[in-house]
Amino acid sequence: xxxxxxxxxxxxxxxxxxxxxxxxxxxxxxxxxxxxxxxxxxxxxxxxxxxxxxxxxxxxxxxxxxxxxxxxxxxxxxxxxxxxxxxxxxxxxxxxxxxxxxxxxxxxxxxxxxxxxxxxxxxxxxxxxxxxxxxxxxxxxxxxxxxxxxxxxxxxxxxxxxxxxxxxxxxxxxxxxxxxxxxxxxxxxxxxxxxxxxxxxxxxxxxxxxxxxxxxxxxxxxxxxxxxxxxxxxxxxxxxxxxxxxxxxxxxxxxxxxxxxxxxxxxxxxxxxxxxxxxxxxxxxxxxxxxxxxxxxxxxxxxxxxxxxxxxxxxxxxxxxxxxxxxxxxxxxxxxxxxxxxxxxxxxxxxxxxxxxxxxxxxxxxxxxxxxxxxxxxxxxxxxxxxxxxxxxxxxxxxxxxxxx
Amino acid sequence: xxxxxxxxxxxxxxxxxxxxxxxxxxxxxxxxxxxxxxxxxxxxxxxxxxxxxxxxxxxxxxxxxxxxxxxxxxxxxxxxxxxxxxxxxxxxxxxxxxxxxxxxxxxxxxxxxxxxxxxxxxxxxxxxxxxxxxxxxxxxxxxxxxxxxxxxxxxxxxxxxxxxxxxxxxxxxxxxxxxxxxxxxxxxxxxxxxxxxxxxxxxxxxxxxxxxxxxxxxxxxxxxxxxxxxxxxxxxxxxxxxxxxxxxxxxxxxxxxxxxxxxxxxxxxxxxxxxxxxxxxxxxxxxxxxxxxxxxxxxxxxxxxxxxxxxxxxxxxxxxxxxxxxxxxxxxxxxxxxxxxxxxxxxxxxxxxxxxxxxxxxxxxxxxxxxxxxxxxxxxxxxxxxxxxxxxxxxxxxxxxxxxx
Numbered sequence: 137x138x139x140x141x142x143x144x145x146x147x148x149x150x151x152x153x154x155x156x157x158x159x160x161x162x163x164x165x166x167x168x169x170x171x172x173x174x175x176x177x178x179x180x181x182x183x184x185x186x187x188x189x190x191x192x193x194x195x196x197x198x199x200x201x202x203x204x205x206x207x208x209x210x211x212x213x214x215x216x217x218x219x220x221x222x223x224x225x226x227x228x229x230x231x232x233x234x235x236x237x238x239x240x241x242x243x244x245x246x247x248x249x250x251x252x253x254x255x256x257x258x259x260x261x262x263x264x265x266x267x268x269x270x271x272x273x274x275x276x277x278x279x280x281x282x283x284x285x286x287x288x289x290x291x292x293x294x295x296x297x298x299x300x301x302x303x304x305x306x307x308x309x310x311x312x313x314x315x316x317x318x319x320x321x322x323x324x325x326x327x328x329x330x331x332x333x334x335x336x337x338x339x340x341x342x343x344x345x346x347x348x349x350x351x352x353x354x355x356x357x358x359x360x361x362x363x364x365x366x367x368x369x370x371x372x373x374x375x376x377x378x379x380x381x382x383x384x385x386x387x388x389x390x391x392x393x394x395x396x397x398x399x400x401x402x403x404x405x406x407x408x409x410x411x412x413x414x415x416x417x418x419x420x421x422x423x424x425x426x427x428x429x430x431x432x433x434x435x436x437x438x439x440x441x442x443x444x445x446x447x448x449x450x451x452x453x454x455x456x457x458x459x460x461x462x463x464x465x466x467x468x469x470x471x472x473x474x475x476x477x478x479x480x481x482x483x484x485x486x487x488x489x490x491x492x493x494x495x496x497x498x499x500x501x502x503x504x505x506x507x508x509x510x511x512x513x514x515x516x517x518x519x520x521x522x523x524x525x526x527x528x529x530x531x532x533x534x535x536x537x538x539x540x541x
Numbered sequence: 542x543x544x545x546x547x548x549x550x551x552x553x554x555x556x557x558x559x560x561x562x563x564x565x566x567x568x569x570x571x572x573x574x575x576x577x578x579x580x581x582x583x584x585x586x587x588x589x590x591x592x593x594x595x596x597x598x599x600x601x602x603x604x605x606x607x608x609x610x611x612x613x614x615x616x617x618x619x620x621x622x623x624x625x626x627x628x629x630x631x632x633x634x635x636x637x638x639x640x641x642x643x644x645x646x647x648x649x650x651x652x653x654x655x656x657x658x659x660x661x662x663x664x665x666x667x668x669x670x671x672x673x674x675x676x677x678x679x680x681x682x683x684x685x686x687x688x689x690x691x692x693x694x695x696x697x698x699x700x701x702x703x704x705x706x707x708x709x710x711x712x713x714x715x716x717x718x719x720x721x722x723x724x725x726x727x728x729x730x731x732x733x734x735x736x737x738x739x740x741x742x743x744x745x746x747x748x749x750x751x752x753x754x755x756x757x758x759x760x761x762x763x764x765x766x767x768x769x770x771x772x773x774x775x776x777x778x779x780x781x782x783x784x785x786x787x788x789x790x791x792x793x794x795x796x797x798x799x800x801x802x803x804x805x806x807x808x809x810x811x812x813x814x815x816x817x818x819x820x821x822x823x824x825x826x827x828x829x830x831x832x833x834x835x836x837x838x839x840x841x842x843x844x845x846x847x848x849x850x851x852x853x854x855x856x857x858x859x860x861x862x863x864x865x866x867x868x869x870x871x872x873x874x875x876x877x878x879x880x881x882x883x884x885x886x887x888x889x890x891x892x893x894x895x896x897x898x899x900x901x902x903x904x905x906x907x908x909x910x911x912x913x914x915x916x917x918x919x920x921x922x923x924x925x926x927x928x929x930x931x932x933x934x935x936x937x938x939x940x941x942x943x944x945x946x
Contacts, residue, residue, distance in 0.1 A: 152594060201627070
């Protein structure tokens with residue numbers, strides 16, 4: 137008899153029929169003798185619908201009130217789910233963030249979980265109930281509703297699994313698991329049976345959207361095994377676990393890509409101490425995350441700086457940089473939104489030299505120019521022209537031996 | 542400088558544009574120097590939409606979970622309203638039932654307010670904020686969400702006005718006030734400028750839907766003046782106040798009707814002690830409210846019993862009564878769903894004999910047969926065939942002198 141935390145994403149609870157199907161599956165697990173705690177997202181599309189309502193009344197949503205609004209999405213699904221379970225003759229009780237409670241800081245829209253009380257959840261489990269917890273939301277010490285940001289329901293599920301000392305945290309979604317790359321681009325993509333937390337974190341941060349990166353970080357920190365699987369097939373999916381020896385046999389575990397990239401270059405920047413800070417501080421003050429940075433030294437005390445940012449922040453960042461460039465006497469500012477980032481990820485890289493070189497070679501042989509490079513212990517990322525994205529992904533996937541047999 | 546509690550019904554906040562208009566009006570009041578506390582309903586249609594979702598997952602909704610679901614409706618409008626106010630540069634803060642808190646008993650779906658804490662609301666008012674309170678909802682001592690039943694937002698508003706010692710409670714809706722009768726049936730209906738609590742309660746209980754009867758009862762008990770008015774014209778509406786001498790000049794203040802009626806007759810009931818209880822206890826156990834009861838004694842120890850119930854409970858009540866009739870040896874059970882109730886209401890009746898007689902006479906002269914009669918100090922109700930409803934309302938309205946000059 138195990139204790140399982142099951143999280144169902146928006147596409148798994150998109151309408152009442154799907155909610156009833158989820159209830160059936162949870163009850164089946166319960167009948168097998170397992171205790172189940174369910175964490176639910178809002179119906180798919182609902183959060184966007186609510187954000188659109190908010191935009192209609194206020195240009196920039198008040199963070200506290202937006203959280204009050206968005207929290208209704210999960211409130212709806214947990215109550216409907218509890219009813220669906222009860223319709224089948226089993227007991228279920230919904231729990232909102234403030235009812236568990238899931239204590240967070242007051243950083244509305246991206247709150248961090250501080251503590252989760254286990255008392256009420258354990259009492260519900262003990263009395264045979266299936267607790268249905270609202271994902272994505274928490275409560276501040278003053279009783280205000282907070283939300284954890286996009287993907288926050290994954291974090292809720294993992295955090296609850298950790299505090300309840302669950303045996304496993306299952307993340308149900310609309311795909312069969314984590315793939316070696318995006319099957320929409322590469323039909324030969326394979327489902328990965330087992331992947332390490334580190335690799336999963338890199339994949340998530342590089343554009344694979346199946347799991348929220350914070351939830352993986354959380355799971356890794358507490359050693360909570362994750363199982364990413366489909367609520368439509370209920371087949372075995374991808375286990376995200378501690379790295380083990382068998383994994384090292386694979387050089388590259390996955391190929392990811394992101395089109396959400398833009399590049400800004402400032403040429404002939406006077407190369408004096410504090411110049412970089414002068415450029416990047418105002419950008420980070422505007423909450424724009426800079427990804428890669430490259431600096432090329434020119435003749436004299438001049439340098440060229442190139443960096444990438446999310447494409448959605450392009451206009452804002454250009455405005456900031458143009459102002460700064462004038463102040464520091466740089467020559468000019470150029471930008472490019474037609475770029476993409478392709479990456480290879482694998483813990484095997486740690487013990488094998490030449491993986492990056494092989495990647496550059498593959499791209500070169502396909503006539504793909506590399507604009508920027510960034511590496512970590514277990515990944516290599518290359519910025520390329522966006523039009524080469526599919527070609528690059530397919531070439532890397534095949535030549536690193538990830539294609540279906 | 543006054544403290545005003547303003548309640549806006551679902552049609553007043555049916556979409557984002559209307560919510561912005563309400564925000565404009567509240568801000569205008571604030572600019573005039575008044576403090577305003579706003580109580581909001583769900584967008585019109587939203588509660589029905591949620592109930593429909595609930596029906597899709599469970600045949601009979603679990604009361605606790607249904608309340609969790611329904612409470613999202615007001616949560617949505619208060620957050621959107623607070624944002625709309627903030628967009629105009631004023632301060633507003635939303636309050637859910639558990640945040641005020643509005644303490645209720647645990648009778649889900651029709652909870653009663655036990656206590657309302659004023660501390661947070663007063664602090665918000667003092668700091669210049671406009672508190673936006675979710676109507677219709679409260680919280681139990683154990684932290685469960687409750688709802689107060691249909692029309693509950695009116696009760697929330699009046700109760701908050703009472704505990705905050707507000708100067709007035711304004712109930713905004715989509716009509717200009719309380720009318721002498723339904724203008725849809727009788728184009729000559731007049732807006733009533735001033736009406737007593739007692740009359741308003743009778744009107745509400747008899748089918749005038751502009752105010753929830755419990756809220757009027759509450760206002761009467763604490764002497765809270767109400768002002769029912771339109772959020773579309775913002776004209777002066779109807780003041781609901783303590784009875785005063787000027788009111789007694791009017792014999793009849795209003796004519797109401799209800800088509801939500803059904804009648805059940807049991808013939809040849811053995812007339813022994815306990816028989817009535819044997820019939821009506823199982824009906825009230827099923828939460829069906831019996832309105833009028835008539836008993837006709839026949840020859841021997843037999844009697845006929847006729848009573849009315851809400852039409853929506855007809856099938857259920859017939860099932861119960863048929864079973865009981867068999868047990869007690871009654872002859873047969875007959876039912877009729879094609880009936881209506883027309884009523885005249887007025888505190889003037891107290892001091893004037895013959896009002897009921899005049900009503901019977903008017904109906905008779907129009908060829909309308911009276912099936913049942915019930916009276917109170919300030920109202921007379923007659924059950925008639927449903928097809929005569931409009932005719933009866935218009936005739937009573939005209940002949941009691943309520944038509945527009």
